[in-house]
Amino acid sequence: MNTIYADYNATTPLDPEVRAAMNEALDVSFGNPSSIHQAGQAARRLVDRARAQVAGLIGAAPDEIVFTSGGTEADNLAVLGVAGAATGERRGMVTSAVEHKAVLDPCAYLQEQGRAVTFLPVDGDGRVEIAAAEGVATSDVALFSVMLANNDTGTLQPVAEIVHAAQACGVLVHSDAVQAAGKVPIDVKKLGVSLLSFSSHKIHGPKGAGALFVRYGVRLAPLVRGGRQERTLRPGTENVPAIVGFGKACDLARARLEADARRVAELRDHFEKQVLARIPGTRVNGGDHRLPNTSNIAFDRLDGEAITINLDMLGIAVSTGAACNSADKTPSHVLVAMGQSAACARSSVRFSFGRDTTDEEIDRAVNLVVSAVKLLREARP
């Protein structure tokens, strides 16, 4: 029996069409895109094509895309880049308590350096309250950074409304769309954000590529110096095969988004209904406004990590939250910010489904979760 992969928010398998596109870049177009000879220009054309594909997924212009090594670097470039370019009184930063570490840690670093940073609270579903955002949108603030969708719960944030509140005071808005891209439609023009990060490996592309959308006219200080690539915002020879794969992955995500989201939402809803009906003492975290693929479930009186390990042995890969935090035992800061006790937050498991999840896997996953919980509850009644 095949293992069921239900950890698509951690990473996704490489799409075969992406692999084929990358192979071509690896084998044929190995040139340096900055070289003026034909081999270099062939690689340049691949990067240009990928830039247009990546821009197409979020409704941006190709020139507004800066390639990075992934979501973490894109988030860092947005937060530290705005901070580095900020002048005069407008130096403060505002973010939310439920952001990924890729935003929280650079914000904490800026705070250590003496900068004013506000961490907006969230309600019980993990959503930032607009009134709180409005209350801190002042002429002292340089940037609001609020994610589109949370990685642990899938909760969608009211980013368009936050942009509205921020714009009233001329504040720039960055959104971390690493989890949202490819799962819900994104149009940076409609959303009104100035900066938006996303990542290749979350949408069936290779690891080692990501992008920051930088609206025309927005000034950033680079994190790395040393060349003219990526408008000097991210100098260094481009990772052409990964960028080509990312471009292809964006094209596929755009073409498949509606159908994939509908199908995955049906599977996820069926999974949740079955788990809640068959296992007493279960609850879904994150409210109604969620990504179509994510199900974060609390299992009363159990340890989420124990469930995760048991499920792994039974043949289903899930997680207790962000993969980059899984080594430490602290409960999810997202669930804690939502008002849950540490014990309650520790009882939760994240199931995230995707493009390759089947009906049969969902039914089997429900049975395995029922078995794992039964075993654990019998072991510690």
Ligand code: PLP
């Ligand atoms: N932001 C969010 C919301 C994420 O879920 C992740 C990865 O899990 C990241 C940022 C970091 O992205 P990457 O793994 O591409 O560095």
